[in-house]
Amino acid sequence: MLWSGDGVLVIGIAAVLPRAEARLRIRAAVCEAAAQWLKLNVETISVASTPGAPPRLLLAGRAASLSFSHDEGLSLAAISLHGPVGIDVMRVQDISDWFHLARDYLGPLVAEELAACPDAQRPSALAQAWTAREAALKCAGLQLMEWDGAAPACRSHALPLPAPYVATLAY
Incomplete structure (x- = not known):
């Protein structure tokens, strides 16, 4: 966990991976972190995404806002329980x-x-x-x-x- 507050959780994974693998790993990490954060069973959590629309985190029948960002060696995700969220990471x-x-x-x-x-x-x-x-x-x-x-x-x-x-x- 990188940051938490106001119903928002930010997590990250540091690893130099091909983009497709980084995407899979951060999505799995989001589900695991959300399960711990909200004291839910990880099997009740999934990531839903539709091209052209922000991704959503499905939590045992309800949805939370979700945002991802990747740069070489680092992937971040932000979850918001109370409204839209956005995250971006960049190498200086x-x-x-x-x-x-x-x-x-x-x-x-x-x-x-x-x-x-x-x-x-x-x-x-x-x-x-x-x-x-x-x-x-x-x-x-x-x-x-x-x-x-x-x-x-x-x-x-x-x-x-x-x-x-x-x-x-x-x-």
Whole structure:
């Protein structure tokens, strides 16, 4: 367990695996963690997913919101009992075209804030801004899209992860 509060549970698995295997492992870990968290039999819990829609966790006849994120070596999942949830993880890296990426996907204000960052801090700040945006979009049930001026209304929480990863939970 990485974080818990407000009816939300975040778990992660660290392993360098092919994406398909990482997806299977995090889904199994979600069912096991939810069973322990909610004191349910793991056989009564399953993950339901439909292309184009957020996944759901089926818990003994009721559903909970669920979100997944993967980056090389780390998979995260967030479960919410009380509403939509989104999670995103990213490995901090230097991106040469960071300003255009930030302007196009995070908006002009974030791009300017990143431009004001010292060069050494910019990759981490970009990764944190990116994960915040993507987690909020997932929470709102939206796919990644270019900046349109709208910011989904949700609470967000930066998750404490070891370097070189950053992640944000939105609920």
